[in-house]
Amino acid sequence: MLHIVLCIGPLARLDKRFSALLFNRRHLGVCTFLVALAHGGAVLVYYGGFGVRNSLSAVVNGYRSYGSLSGFPFEILGSSH
Numbered sequence: 001m002l003h004i005v006l007c008i009g010p011l012a013r014l015d016k017r018f019s020a021l022l023f024n025r026r027h028l029g030v031c032t033f034l035v036a037l038a039h040g041g042a043v044l045v046y047y048g049g050f051g052v053r054n055s056l057s058a059v060v061n062g063y064r065s066y067g068s069l070s071g072f073p074f075e076i077l078g079s080s081h
């Protein structure tokens with residue numbers, strides 16, 4: 001969805017058929033944000049909700065195997081700290 005929203009502007013300049021989508025790009029962007037927010041919340045609840053600890057701390061601090069490629073915590077790459 002994000003790729004489609006980001007491609008609407010250049011596509012509208014290349015072909016006039018995409019100009020109708022350019023008018024509603026903000027609405028589609030807000031819907032994309034809401035879908036991403038719901039997806040992030042569902043992932044956080046599902047992967048961190050079955051333990052004793054807090055869901056967020058279980059997902060972020062749960063796996064500390066930085067030495068191996070298969071056990072590397074990929075959630076850290078998506079966080080902003």
